[in-house]
Amino acid sequence: xxxxxxxxxxxxxxxxxxxxxxxxxxxxxxxxxxxxxxxxxxxxxxxxxxxxxxxxxxxxxxxxxxxxxxxxxxxxxxxxxxxxxxxxxxxxxxxxxxxxxxxxxxxxxxxxxxxxxxxxxxxxxxxxxxxxxxxxxxxxxxxxxxxxxxxxxxxxxxxxxxxxxxxxxxxxxxxxxxxxxxxxxxxxxxxxxxxxxxxxxxxxxxxxxxxxxxxxxxxxxxxxxxxxxxxxxxxxxxxxxxxxxxxxxxxxxxxxxxxxxxxxxxxxxxxxxxxxxxxxxxxxxxxxxxxxxxxxxxxxxxxxxxxxxxxxx
Amino acid sequence: xxxxxxxxxxxxxxxxxxxxxxxxxxxxxxxxxxxxxxxxxxxxxxxxxxxxxxxxxxxxxxxxxxxxxxxxxxxxxxxxxxxxxxxxxxxxxxxxxxxxxxxxxxxxxxxxxxxxxxxxxxxxxxxxxxxxxxxxxxxxxxxxxxxxxxxxxxxxxxxxxxxxxxxxxxxxxxxxxxxxxxxxxxxxxxxxxxxxxxxxxxxxxxxxxxxxxxxxxxxxxxxxxxxxxxxxxxxxxxxxxxxxxxxxxxxxxxxxxxxxxxxxxxxxxxxxxxxxxxxxxxxxxxxxxxxxxxxxxxxxxxxxxxxxxxxxxxxxxxxxxxxxxxxxxxxxxxxxxxxxxxxxxxxxxxxxxxxxxxxxxxxxxxxxxxxxxxxxxxxxxxxxxxxxxxxxxxxxxxxxxxxxxxxxxxxxxxxxxxxxxxxxxxxxxxxxxxxxxxxxxxxxx
Numbered sequence: 152x153x154x155x156x157x158x159x160x161x162x163x164x165x166x167x168x169x170x171x172x173x174x175x176x177x178x179x180x181x182x183x184x185x186x187x188x189x190x191x192x193x194x195x196x197x198x199x200x201x202x203x204x205x206x207x208x209x210x211x212x213x214x215x216x217x218x219x220x221x222x223x224x225x226x227x228x229x230x231x232x233x234x235x236x237x238x239x240x241x242x243x244x245x246x247x248x249x250x251x252x253x254x255x256x257x258x259x260x261x262x263x264x265x266x267x268x269x270x271x272x273x274x275x276x277x278x279x280x281x282x283x284x285x286x287x288x289x290x291x292x293x294x295x296x297x298x299x300x301x302x303x304x305x306x307x308x309x310x311x312x313x314x315x316x317x318x319x320x321x322x323x324x325x326x327x328x329x330x331x332x333x334x335x336x337x338x339x340x341x342x343x344x345x346x347x348x349x350x351x352x353x354x355x356x357x358x359x360x361x362x363x364x365x366x367x368x369x370x371x372x373x374x375x376x377x378x379x380x381x382x383x384x385x386x387x388x389x390x391x392x393x394x395x396x397x398x399x400x401x402x403x404x405x406x407x408x409x410x411x412x413x414x415x416x417x418x419x420x421x422x423x424x425x426x427x428x429x430x431x432x433x434x435x436x437x438x439x440x441x442x443x444x445x446x447x448x449x450x451x452x453x454x455x456x457x458x459x460x461x462x463x464x
Numbered sequence: 465x466x467x468x469x470x471x472x473x474x475x476x477x478x479x480x481x482x483x484x485x486x487x488x489x490x491x492x493x494x495x496x497x498x499x500x501x502x503x504x505x506x507x508x509x510x511x512x513x514x515x516x517x518x519x520x521x522x523x524x525x526x527x528x529x530x531x532x533x534x535x536x537x538x539x540x541x542x543x544x545x546x547x548x549x550x551x552x553x554x555x556x557x558x559x560x561x562x563x564x565x566x567x568x569x570x571x572x573x574x575x576x577x578x579x580x581x582x583x584x585x586x587x588x589x590x591x592x593x594x595x596x597x598x599x600x601x602x603x604x605x606x607x608x609x610x611x612x613x614x615x616x617x618x619x620x621x622x623x624x625x626x627x628x629x630x631x632x633x634x635x636x637x638x639x640x641x642x643x644x645x646x647x648x649x650x651x652x653x654x655x656x657x658x659x660x661x662x663x664x665x666x667x668x669x670x671x672x673x674x675x676x677x678x679x680x681x682x683x684x685x686x687x688x689x690x691x692x693x694x695x696x697x698x699x700x701x702x703x704x705x706x707x708x709x710x711x712x713x714x715x716x717x718x719x720x721x722x723x724x725x726x727x728x729x730x731x732x733x734x735x736x737x738x739x740x741x742x743x744x745x746x747x748x749x750x751x752x753x754x755x756x757x758x759x760x761x762x763x764x765x766x767x768x769x770x771x772x773x774x775x776x777x778x779x780x781x782x783x784x785x786x787x788x789x790x791x792x793x794x795x796x797x798x799x800x801x802x803x804x805x806x807x808x809x810x811x812x813x814x815x816x817x818x819x820x821x822x823x824x825x826x827x828x829x830x831x832x833x834x835x836x837x838x839x840x841x842x843x844x845x846x847x848x849x850x851x852x853x854x855x856x857x858x859x860x861x862x863x864x865x866x867x868x869x870x871x872x873x874x875x876x877x878x879x880x881x882x883x884x885x886x887x888x889x890x891x892x893x894x895x896x897x898x899x900x901x902x903x904x905x906x907x908x909x
Contacts, residue, residue, distance in 0.1 A: 164683075243799060263801030264685035265755030284803065286685030321685060348688050349679030 162287035177449035195224035218447035292325035307334030315374035340364030365405040482526030493835035494851030513852040539571025539859035544787035551580025562600030566905035569861035578636035584609035650710035664697035702729040720773035741789035757805035792880030820892035858901035
């Protein structure tokens, strides 16, 4: 069995190409388990998984929950109200309390960048980052990669256009890191107000027009635009945003004929994506959800099974 | 004269009992003096300091201490120190800050008004100064709030506060956004011949930002603060300084563009000066690494190119002074996700050693460093300090320029431990600190 020398999954940043391949290969196997009638295994029997969500996310939380249950772990969900005043205090205090209950893995979602890493320093179990502020969302990037690899057979040299609110997107950061590590060509397409400083040095090609950015793309990955950023702050209006950056059938024509359409969800139909495309033949948005459970199974199995554990980091 | 070797148990110089420190290198920027000689101290004052100081013989009944291999400098003057008293004594008291200052070779510091309550009233200045006199081992000066409650709206009683002993006016950590308030306060302050020391940060451009804007912040997913958030309000303030002819001190600049703005203001005759925190001379944004909150300061640590440019500007004297910007924070404000953590780093005990890195690297001459750490801040803020000239109060620091040491958290005297220099290796250490001729710190084991 290959070597995976990490105790936590805090981001894509620290992962090598073989380590990512290992996770994706295991996730492929996990897909088979999920498609059987008997979905429950005993891989993680006796182990305890706690989902600690400081930010509400039904989709990600249930995906992690299902992944743990299918591996036979005992899963507990903790949704902590996100009081904006003392978030951080709650984070450390809650983590220490939970740590005393001897969980084997903590799955953490928090609105502040670095929250998962901070928590990992304070607890004695494995930590999986389920999204920390605008920093990283590693399991999302892994599930996107798995979806692409299963559809295209490879990740190297394919062209992926990541479109929309890159500035605020942890999904974009994790995907840029992972796709580059695997040899894909990454483009970002967005109005300049929604791109982070230094984007041109993040190993991506930058476009401000969908037509140019999508040209010959193998994958079109749309990002969610948060409601509070729609009207007048980062873009003038929903109408104008959809006009220039919303993915509709017309804009999609610029991409390759068999290009995949992806979205991490939840979608704002009519804002960043039109229903005709979201529900169309090129869409793999539902497949992404399925791959999400598989990838999370692979991650937890890899982190928790002791035979994988080499020198810890 | 009794001969003694330097030892911690040596009796501190008594008032009235003269003290002769011999065979040391004396660096006194006020007199552009750098020579080996003797420092004579009597009744809390310098009798003489230099090569010829012992020519008339040593005073009767005095104590002689051989200081071979040590350097005597005027005690450091730190004009930007945040203390927790009143209101946050668990972070730092005036007494604990003073002990930390003495350990760092600082003999005078100016306490910022960002306390609870804010130092914006005569009674509070009196409280602060009295506490300093009664409990602090170094000279404690008070900066008064320029606006009531630091809200940036109404000016405080500048004249009365000045009379009560405020050495300068500042809005502490809070910039002043309202240009009309600033204009009036500066116009009024001019008549009291006081300096106004401000930090600049645009309330809109800098809003929500937690570190230097750029690639690093983008990868970390942290909201960036653009350079213009410092530069634009600084240029604005410098225009108002020209307009009002008040004395303005840009307290904590971090960018070469800010130096240019200050240079331009000086060139057009404005009475302005510039300061920088030791952190911005010795650290850069890369030090933040994986969300290390002890490196979260305001203005944010900048890129390495900026740091180098600031060191160069310091060497040229375009940046006048260095402060520690000592800002004690506790685990409750620092052990948080980066964006939620408070700004600030302690620095009293490490400022000199960190600054000496610039001497050892050959980037800033020792004379200029001591000028920026002692002589010039004393002059800008009108303090009786910053020189070893005959007649000056005997505030001096003896340093061993070559002694290596490692910063150990548990040895810090500050009540708060949020140092960005934990485990840092320094060359050059404070050996003894004297205030008014009295030894207030010894670093000898």
